[in-house]
Amino acid sequence: MRFGSLNYFFRSLRRLFYPKVCVLCRLALISKERQICSYCLRKLPKSRWLNPQENPVYNVFRGRVPVGNAGSFLVFRSGGITRQLLHEIKYKDNRDLAVLMGEMYAEELLQAALPPIDYIIPVPLHRRKQKQRGYNQSQAFAEGLGVKLSVPVSTDLLQRRAFTQTQTRKSRWERWRNVADVFVVNNPGELNGKNIMLVDDVVTTGATLEACVGTLLKAGAQRVDVHTIAHAKE
Numbered sequence: 001m002r003f004g005s006l007n008y009f010f011r012s013l014r015r016l017f018y019p020k021v022c023v024l025c026r027l028a029l030i031s032k033e034r035q036i037c038s039y040c041l042r043k044l045p046k047s048r049w050l051n052p053q054e055n056p057v058y059n060v061f062r063g064r065v066p067v068g069n070a071g072s073f074l075v076f077r078s079g080g081i082t083r084q085l086l087h088e089i090k091y092k093d094n095r096d097l098a099v100l101m102g103e104m105y106a107e108e109l110l111q112a113a114l115p116p117i118d119y120i121i122p123v124p125l126h127r128r129k130q131k132q133r134g135y136n137q138s139q140a141f142a143e144g145l146g147v148k149l150s151v152p153v154s155t156d157l158l159q160r161r162a163f164t165q166t167q168t169r170k171s172r173w174e175r176w177r178n179v180a181d182v183f184v185v186n187n188p189g190e191l192n193g194k195n196i197m198l199v200d201d202v203v204t205t206g207a208t209l210e211a212c213v214g215t216l217l218k219a220g221a222q223r224v225d226v227h228t229i230a231h232a233k234e
């Protein structure tokens with residue numbers, strides 16, 4: 001077993017011996033509550049963007065890359081709830097919370113009439129980062145969405161190229177060129193004519209997501225939608 005996964009295993013094991021508390025207010029959860037207590041649930045800063053083509057996330061990509069639909073589950077507001085949830089997901093290895101975010105967002109999306117989706121694809125994490133963290137938070141979010149929307153999650157179609165140390169010695173121009181094709185599609189035939197929901201944890205400038213959308217469309221995807229746990233203004 002590699003160090004990364006062993007580390008994750010022990011941290012997960014440790015969690016078993018601690019009573020379950022709400023990730024936001026730290027009060028003990030009652031039997032049916034999961035991760036967030038019912039009081040804090042009511043305070044979640046949901047975006048409630050009903051139009052998938054008229055919202056701040058869709059606008060991030062306007063004029064840059066053609067995106068089908070776009071949206072985020074949460075927005076950043078004062079009080080720091082979204083920040084706290086993302087911190088829990090990214091730095092405290094709370095995989096189940098990321099899955100729950102996906103499940104809850106799917107319930108919102110089901111209320112809007114979604115066009116058909118063939119695959120949900122999470123933005124691949126840098127291999128080194130995934131090893132440190134033990135899991136890819138975007139993949140966990142994708143799994144929650146997939147279960148509730150009954151759409152398969154694919155983690156091998158879109159991949160991040162691995163770079164060597166020599167990368168740092170390259171000129172600025174060479175590095176820029178590299179960023180433009182950081183992502184590759186493994187099996188373009190499988191993507192041909194497919195509708196994709198691309199997901200990530202946060203969208204800010206949208207640079208990474210833009211690169212992914214471009215790669216997927218070039219490989220033959222028919223439509224690419226972009227959905228994230230949260231949207232942060234620049």
Ligand SMILES: [Zn+2]
Nearest residue numbers: 022025037040
């Ligand atoms: Zn709470």
